[in-house]
Amino acid sequence: xxxxxxxxxxxxxxxxxxxxxxxxxxxxxxxxxxxxxxxxxxxxxxxxxxxxxxxxxxxxxxxxxxxxxxxxxxxxxxxxxxxxxxxxxxxxxxxxxxxxxxxxxxxxxxxxxxxxxxxxxxxxxxxxxxxxxxxxxxxxxxxxxxxxxxxxxxxxxxxxxxxxxxxxxxxxxxxxxxxxxxxxxxxxxxxxxxxxxxxxxxxxxxxxxxxxxxxxxxxxxxxxxxxxxxxxxxxxxxxxxxxxxxxxxxxxxxxxxxxxxxxxxxxxxxxxxxxxxxxxxxxxxxxxxxxxxxxxxxxxxxxxxxxxxxxxxxxxxxxxxxxxxxxxxxxxxxxxxxxxxxxxxxxxxxxxxxxxxxxxxxxxxxxxxxxxxxxxxxxxxxxxxxxxxxxxxxxxxxxxxxxxxxxxxxxxxxxxxxxxxxxxxxxxxxxxxxxxxxxxxxxxxxxxxxxxxxxxxxxxxxxxxxxxxxxxxxxxxxxxxxxxx
Numbered sequence: 001x002x003x004x005x006x007x008x009x010x011x012x013x014x015x016x017x018x019x020x021x022x023x024x025x026x027x028x029x030x031x032x033x034x035x036x037x038x039x040x041x042x043x044x045x046x047x048x049x050x051x052x053x054x055x056x057x058x059x060x061x062x063x064x065x066x067x068x069x070x071x072x073x074x075x076x077x078x079x080x081x082x083x084x085x086x087x088x089x090x091x092x093x094x095x096x097x098x099x100x101x102x103x104x105x106x107x108x109x110x111x112x113x114x115x116x117x118x119x120x121x122x123x124x125x126x127x128x129x130x131x132x133x134x135x136x137x138x139x140x141x142x143x144x145x146x147x148x149x150x151x152x153x154x155x156x157x158x159x160x161x162x163x164x165x166x167x168x169x170x171x172x173x174x175x176x177x178x179x180x181x182x183x184x185x186x187x188x189x190x191x192x193x194x195x196x197x198x199x200x201x202x203x204x205x206x207x208x209x210x211x212x213x214x215x216x217x218x219x220x221x222x223x224x225x226x227x228x229x230x231x232x233x234x235x236x237x238x239x240x241x242x243x244x245x246x247x248x249x250x251x252x253x254x255x256x257x258x259x260x261x262x263x264x265x266x267x268x269x270x271x272x273x274x275x276x277x278x279x280x281x282x283x284x285x286x287x288x289x290x291x292x293x294x295x296x297x298x299x300x301x302x303x304x305x306x307x308x309x310x311x312x313x314x315x316x317x318x319x320x321x322x323x324x325x326x327x328x329x330x331x332x333x334x335x336x337x338x339x340x341x342x343x344x345x346x347x348x349x350x351x352x353x354x355x356x357x358x359x360x361x362x363x364x365x366x367x368x369x370x371x372x373x374x375x376x377x378x379x380x381x382x383x384x385x386x387x388x389x390x391x392x393x394x395x396x397x398x399x400x401x402x403x404x405x406x407x408x409x410x411x412x413x414x415x416x417x418x419x420x421x422x423x424x425x426x427x428x429x430x431x432x433x434x435x436x437x438x439x440x441x442x443x444x445x446x447x448x449x450x451x452x453x454x455x456x457x458x459x460x461x462x463x464x465x466x467x468x469x470x471x472x473x474x475x476x477x478x479x480x481x482x483x484x485x
Contacts, residue, residue, distance in 0.1 A: 018347040022308075027350040030127050031343040033075065037092055039123055040116040041070045043231070044096065044107050047199065050226035051109060054219045056212065062103035069099045089113040110208040111199065114330075118197040118243050121342065123231060125252055128346040129191035135353040136187065136259070137473035140180050142360035144466050147173040151458040154447035155278065155370045156377055163377045166447060169279070169365060171454035174461050176269070179262040181469055186255040193251065196228040197244045198236035203329045241329035249319035249342065256345045260312035263352050267302035267309070270359065274299040277369050282362030301359050301483070305352045312348040315341045357481045374447050376415075379424035380408060385444045386428065386437065393436035403433055 019028050029035055045066045052058035074095055081091035089108075097104035108115075151170035156163055199220075201208045206220050213219040228236040237244055273279040274297075281301050318341035322334045383404050390400045411424035425441060428434050437444070 016344075016347075018344060018351065022351040022355075023347045024131075024350055024354060027128065027131055027347055030124055030131060031347065034071075034073070035124065036120055037073055037075075037078070038071055039120040040089075040092055041066070041073070041096055043116050043119055043227075044111075045070065046227045046230040047109065047111060047115070048103070048106055050223050050230070051106075051212070053226065054213065054223055056106075056109070058106050059102075062100075062106060065100045065103045066096075066107070069096070072099055074098070087113075089116060092116075110201070110212045112202045112208075112242060114197065114243050115199060119231065121338070122194055122196055122233075122244065122248075125342070125346075126191060126194050126232075129187055129194075132346070132349055132353060133184070133187055133191070134473050134476035134478075135350065135357065136180065136184050137470050138477055139353060139357045139360055140177055140184065140466060141470055141473075141477055142357060143173055143177050143180070144462050144470075146170070146360060146363055147177060147458055148462060150365060151455045152448070152451075153365070153367060153370070154374060154451050156373050161272070165381065165452075166374065166378075166450040168451050168454040168458070169370070170458045171451075172269075174458055176262075176266045177466055178461070179265065180259075181466060183255070183259040183262050184469060186258060190252055190255045194233075194248070195244075196231055196233035196236040197240055198224045198228050200224075200240045203242055204240040241326075243326075243330050243334070246319060246323035246326050246334060249338065250316070250323055253316040253319050253341065253345050256349045257313045257316040259349055260309040260352065263356055264306050264309035264313070266356065267299075267305040267359070270302045270363075271299045271306070274302070276373065278366055278373070280364045280366075281359045282364070301355050305355050305359075308348050308352050312345060312352070315345045315348070354481055355483065358483050361480050371447075376422050378445060378447060378450070379411065379422050381450060382425075382445050383408060385449075386434070386441075389437045389440055389444060390434065395436065400433075403431065404428075407431065 045063070048058055048063060048066060052063065077098065078091050078095040081094050082088050085091050085094075090113075093108050097107055100107065147170040149170070150173070151168060153169040154166050155169050155172065157165050157167040157172075199209055200206055206224070209220045209223060210217065213223075224236055228234075270279060270281060274281065280297060281299050283297050318337050322337055325331070326334060386404065387397060387400050391397050407427045408424055411422055411427060414420040415422050425445065429438060429441065443449075
């Protein structure tokens with residue numbers, strides 16, 4: 001087989017579909033090599049600046065040289081150095097030093113590999129949350145508009161996926177929104193709980209920095225504070241081993257897994273409603289549902305969300321196991337695993353949020369189908385109301401109950417055995433026993449009288465809980481999203 005040329009190379013190697021097919025450009029960049037190694041150089045700059053300000057012999061010229069080369073990364077040289085040294089951090093120290101000869105002697109001064117590795121991970125995790133949160137807020141906002149629009153539209157409720165009492169389309173949507181609001185709070189908390197690893201040295205004791213500053217503990221503490229602030233963090237972890245605790249990764253991926261569970265449930269509901277032909281996700285003019293069955297309108301966006309949400313939910317197992325096997329101050333069996341699971345969790349969450357936003361912006365409701373299904377079940381639900389009306393009209397509760405029992409079983413037989421429509425109300429109208437309430441039947445069967453406080457619950461929930469939670473994200477609501485695939 002011929003060796004592919006440069007143009008074909010990208011098609012001849014596996015690429016994760018999370019990046020090549022689905023994820024946003026900004027989330028893809030957040031976990032890119034350029035972002036990672038550019039952040040390493042910025043961390044080396046922060047360290048040198050802080051060390052200089054605290055009295056170490058570092059010159060302005062050295063600082064300026066580092067500043068001028070933050071993004072001047074020779075990735076080919078770095079790859080060659082890593083192949084030779086078998087150490088990614090030292091490969092990039094040498095590559096940075098090559099373009100900063102005057103600063104070469106002070107790059108990475110006093111630091112360990114985890115100074116750049118772990119601190120960069122924490123920056124990337126924080127920035128990842130900052131990308132996800134506005135997207136989640138947009139989904140909640142779109143669904144809130146949908147819930148408000150359909151707050152009063154009665155629909156058949158289901159428990160055990162069997163017909164139950166009525167609810168409204170908007171109230172059901174609020175169940176989805178409530179879960180997503182919990183996720184919004186969880187993501188905000190997880191982001192805000194992140195701290196910086198800071199400058200802690202090889203085993204977390206800061207011994208190398210204490211030596212640099214000739215035993216001056218206050219300067220070592222100030223160095224940690226200065227670098228932490230330069231990186232945009234308010235706090236650093238007070239104690240670490242060589243790494244920050246891998247339980248932090250558990251907390252991060254746990255909230256993302258929980259988000260995955262919420263979206264899976266929402267999109268499963270939409271898929272079931274699509275089967276009932278009550279609600280459908282957007283379906284574009286030229287979209288093909290099936291290669292064999294041209295009439296089909298498959299809920300492929302919701303199915304994609306469910307598929308990827310399952311992947312997201314399983315990723316939390318990686319940091320759980322990694323944290324449990326970190327011996328003493330650190331073992332390196334965390335590294336390769338974390339390169340995969342942390343990026344994939346954020347990329348996957350990004351994809352399913354973008355897809356759910358697209359779904360929520362184009363949901364199609366079919367009120368007449370919903371009404372027809374209500375009419376098939378409502379007569380049986382109305383039996384208690386009919387009994388109460390008959391008693392008020394002077395009837396005997398037990399006699400009425402028996403009459404309704406017989407008529408309802410006859411109607412059920414028509415539905416189940418003959419495949420006909422529910423004719424229970426017609427039987428009541430034809431029975432002279434119920435003549436005292438024949439004129440009341442229409443009002444007794446008004447679907448809105450069976451939805452309880454659902455419309456009021458929607459209005460109160462959106463006003464008091466949902467809209468206030470979205471205030472911090474108002475400037476980032478943006479327009480409609482279009483999916484590439």
